[in-house]
Structure formats: C-alpha cells, structure tokens
Amino acid sequence: MNKLKFSIAALSLFTLFSTNVQAQDKSEKEPKESTAEALPKFALSLNGGATFSYTDVKPQKTGLTVGIGAAYFATPYLHANLDLQKGWLKGGEKIDVNNVMGSDNSYFSATITARFLPLGLIKNNTGAMKYLSGIYGGVGVGILSNSVKSNKIISSDYGSLGDYSGVSFMVPIEGGINIPVATLSSGSRILVNLNYRVNLCMSDKIDGYVPIVEANKKNDAFNALTAGVVFNF
Secondary structure (H helix, E strand, C coil), X not given: CHHHHHHHHHHHHHHHHHHHHHHHXXXXXXXXXXXHXXXXXXXXXEEEEEEEEECCCCCECEEEEEEEEEXXXXXXXXXXXXXXXXXXXXXECCCCCCCCCEEEEEEEEEEEEEEECHHHHCCCCCCCHHHHCCEEEEEEEEXXXXXXXXXXXXXHHHCECCCEEEEEEEEEEEEEEEEEEEECCCCCEEEEEEEEEEEEEXXXXXXXXXXXXXXCCCCCEEEEEEEEEEEEC
16 A cells, blocks of 8 residues: 555656646747747848939939948837938939039938838738738938039029039838848848838929929929848848
8 A cells, every 4th residue: 555655656746747847848948939030120231223303304314322221120010220322313404504404413311211011010920921021111301412413594483503512301201121032040131122212302402493483382302212132130
C-alpha cells in the first residue's frame, strides 16, 4: 500500500513538473515569435522621377526630380516621412526670348508628411495582404526654395518678375505604396516605393509670373511622380 501511495505521489509530481516546464517553454517562445513578426521601425530611401508644373505658363512641360528620405514606421498603419528633393520645373517657350512666356525653376524642397496605411489595420499579413498593406495616403507641410529664370514681358498684365529667387510654404498631398521585395537575415527589409504627390504652393511666383488679371485667383502648383528604393531597418 505504501508503495502504491509513493508511486501515485511520484507520478503526480512528475506530471506537475512537466506541465510547468512546457508552460514556461511556451511563454519564453511567444515573445520571440512576436519580436520576429514585428516590422522594423526606421527607413532610409532614395528616389527619382518626373515633375509636372501647373502654373500660369503654358504649355506645361515635364521636369525631373531626385531625392532622399527618412521615415519612422510608428505602427503598421501610421508612418512619419521626411523628404528632401532637388527638382526642375519647366513651362512655356525657351528661356532668353523676350515677350513670350517661358520659365525654368531649379528648386529645392523639404517636406514632412504623415502617411496613413488603411490596410495596415488588418493583422493578416500573408498572401496578397503582405503587399497591399503598403498602400498609403498622406498629407503634410513643406518648404520650397525657388530659383527661377523667366522671360521678361513688357505688358504689366503678365506680372513678369524676370529672374526670381524666394522661399515659400507648400502643402503636399500624396498617395503611394511600399512593396516589400526582400528580407535580410537581420530582419531588415528592402522595399520599392511608388509615390504620386500634389504640391499646393502658398505662392504664385514659382514660374516667375504673377498675372494681374481677374481670372488669376489661384496659386501655382506642381506634381511629382517618383519611384525609389527603401531600406527598412
């Protein structure tokens, strides 16, 4: 009888010990799994593309832009982005021809935008969602430094400024997607970024003209379509 009680007690202790060990192992593994699934928080990017001016100078022409950026991926659905761009805006006829509208703007811009990724709210990150979750829309504020060369026009109605340099604010409104293409052994990722941005300028001088006509009630604007590579770490 004593042997039976001893065997039952030993079996009970062994079962309890095994259960505790399994529970401890499981609790130790769970943080590792969640850490592995967590996305890196920081990003650096390099991009380039085309600019499209929407100013008083016609016809509108296509320019170029190149830039670098940095971002903080606060959550899967909210990112903060800093962007520095060097670009060129063109419109009208060639420069150094008087009495015809034409302008070239060699600009530098710095913008901060908040990007909202609606599909990032969905926790499923497999299959197509792995790529679609990178779709975003954003808005922010920026500073535009202009260096404009424009043809002079005698008539005051055109508000010709000639060569003009100045700084103004702008409001960038954008949409795009970050597409993951590779994951490194460190957990860092390589992404491809496609972005379309509308820049609403708080100035009517980025083309070198401020027409003095009733129809001219809007400030200048320009858009940019870029593609880039993002290192997310």
